[in-house]
Amino acid sequence: MKTHLKVTSTVLAAALAAGIGAAPAVAKQGRGPDGQQCTARETAQKRVQQRGKKQRARAVNSKPQGTLTTAQKRELKAMAEEEKLAHDVYVALAAQYPSAVQFSNISRAESRHLQAVRKMLNRYDLSDPTAGKAAGEFATAATQELYNSLLAQATSQRAAYDVGITIEKMDIADLKDAMSGLKAKDVKFVYSRLLQGSQKHLRAFGG
Numbered sequence: 001m002k003t004h005l006k007v008t009s010t011v012l013a014a015a016l017a018a019g020i021g022a023a024p025a026v027a028k029q030g031r032g033p034d035g036q037q038c039t040a041r042e043t044a045q046k047r048v049q050q051r052g053k054k055q056r057a058r059a060v061n062s063k064p065q066g067t068l069t070t071a072q073k074r075e076l077k078a079m080a081e082e083e084k085l086a087h088d089v090y091v092a093l094a095a096q097y098p099s100a101v102q103f104s105n106i107s108r109a110e111s112r113h114l115q116a117v118r119k120m121l122n123r124y125d126l127s128d129p130t131a132g133k134a135a136g137e138f139a140t141a142a143t144q145e146l147y148n149s150l151l152a153q154a155t156s157q158r159a160a161y162d163v164g165i166t167i168e169k170m171d172i173a174d175l176k177d178a179m180s181g182l183k184a185k186d187v188k189f190v191y192s193r194l195l196q197g198s199q200k201h202l203r204a205f206g207g
Contacts, residue, residue, distance in 0.1 A: 068124055093163065094107060116194070117194075169202065175195045
């Protein structure tokens, strides 16, 4: 019996030394910034994400971070009309081609883009050319004509995608031009975000 116990204890000691039968390691958990249970790594990632959100919020909600030339003010106002154009066209095409989910999804993004531009207009004390305008209605004759022309081209779902490609390529080119020589950091930040969005939308339309 003593021999059996001795062998058993020896085997058990060897097993414990090798980690056999030990409880699996569990990642340390805690509360994230949102109050939910998460690992230390997830908590760190969430904190980084929240810092990024706060930085973006400061860029949009603070005082002017530079000055705009007369031409840049004109471009900012034109950008508001351009974002409204994209939004209104996509809303109309979403109703015309409901199975093409890109239009409804991207129209919501364009609405956020327009709000961001409107904040810049308000911050720099510029009038908003889109204020009070109904869907499909624009302050400038050129934008109104473009809107009507784009809708007229969407005679099929494939043609509607091509309209989306046309709009996003136009947005990308205009945003790049508007960012050239721009010193106001807040407006430049907004334009850079809009540019990223337009590039993503272009890919969604197959461009």
